[in-house]
Amino acid sequence: MTAPAMRNTVTHRLGDEWTMAYAAGSLSEGQSLIVASHLSYLEDAGKRLAAAEAAGGAMVENLTPGTMSPDALARTLALLDEPEPAPMRALHPVPATSGDPLPPPLRAWLGKSVDELPWRLLGPGMRRVNLWRGGPNDQRLWMLRAKPGIDIPMHGHSGTELVLVLKGSLEDPHGVFRAGDIEECTSEIVHALRTGKDEECICLALTEGPTRFKGWIAKLLQPFIGL
Numbered sequence: 001m002t003a004p005a006m007r008n009t010v011t012h013r014l015g016d017e018w019t020m021a022y023a024a025g026s027l028s029e030g031q032s033l034i035v036a037s038h039l040s041y042l043e044d045a046g047k048r049l050a051a052a053e054a055a056g057g058a059m060v061e062n063l064t065p066g067t068m069s070p071d072a073l074a075r076t077l078a079l080l081d082e083p084e085p086a087p088m089r090a091l092h093p094v095p096a097t098s099g100d101p102l103p104p105p106l107r108a109w110l111g112k113s114v115d116e117l118p119w120r121l122l123g124p125g126m127r128r129v130n131l132w133r134g135g136p137n138d139q140r141l142w143m144l145r146a147k148p149g150i151d152i153p154m155h156g157h158s159g160t161e162l163v164l165v166l167k168g169s170l171e172d173p174h175g176v177f178r179a180g181d182i183e184e185c186t187s188e189i190v191h192a193l194r195t196g197k198d199e200e201c202i203c204l205a206l207t208e209g210p211t212r213f214k215g216w217i218a219k220l221l222q223p224f225i226g227l
Contacts (some may be wrong), residue, residue, distance in 0.1 A: 010041055012181040014162075016052070023052035031162075034182075034206045036105035038164050041180030048106030101167040101179070101202055114202065117143070125150040137208040144203045152193040159208025161185040168201035170194070 007223050010196045014035065022028050029127045039045040110117070110131070119127040125147040134143040146152070148168070163170070164182045172193045177183055195201035 010038075010180040010182075012175065012177055012183060013042070014038055014182055014184065015020065015046070019048050020052040021050050021057060030132045030135055030139045030141035030206050032131070033058060033109055033141065034162050034164055034204055035102040035205065037094040037204060038180070038182045040103040040105055054055075056227045077216055106166075106204060114145075118146060123153075126152070140207050140209075142205055142207075143203070144205060146195045146201045148199055148201070149194055150195045152195075152202075154190060156190040157211055159186075159207070160206075162206045164204045165203075166202045166204055168199045169196035170201055171196065 008084040018027075019039070020041075022032060027035060039048070042048065100107065102114055103109065107113075118131045119129050122144070125165050127145045128142055129145075130140065130142045133139065137189075143166075162182060162184055163177070165177045165179050169178055169179075170177045170183075170193050172183070174183065176196075
């Protein structure tokens with residue numbers, strides 16, 4: 001099994017608000033882990049974190065008893081256009097070759113390889129492993145491992161869902177997501193997904209509350225799969 005190489009561009013990225021919250025330390029453990037894992041695929045991760053930390057510092061600095069400079073955030077986010085500083089600590093880019101597809105933050109947190117995880121059957125051609133549960137809104141961090149060309153049933157979400165592709169690809173009406181890409185869905189979105197045909201798909205997902213499956217078979221199985 002080979003880890004995906006760090007890509008020059010990741011097509012689907014998280015918004016700057018997630019990077020700022022991560023830099024400020026205001027995310028839950030599960031949120032921090034998936035954001036750090038996503039950032040490890042980005043060549044400009046250090047620059048983005050530096051800009052986020054500078055933005056947070058400027059906001060605090062401008063919190064005088066009256067007003068805050070209206071362009072403080074815009075000015076500090078403009079640092080994204082500056083030359084990239086030295087890489088930030090603990091955000092090592094995903095290596096070009098490795099025996100495991102897990103990004104460094106996730107690998108370090110788990111302390112084991114993807115094949116050592118206690119995978120359980122989720123459905124035909126699919127397995128999953130639950131990693132963490134906590135934080136606000138009943139957050140759940142878990143991983144999906146699916147064979148090529150598998151259809152994931154139509155479903156909605158109780159809250160925000162983040163899905164980071166670690167290997168292979170996923171496709172839904174919003175596009176194709178490959179290693180390093182992350183999709184953010186709100187409770188208003190209902191969709192089905194399909195894994196790419198070329199290789200197995202491994203994803204890291206963070207959901208809030210139970211997934212809302214539409215098919216009756218998936219609904220019957222939901223209490224047993226823990227999602």
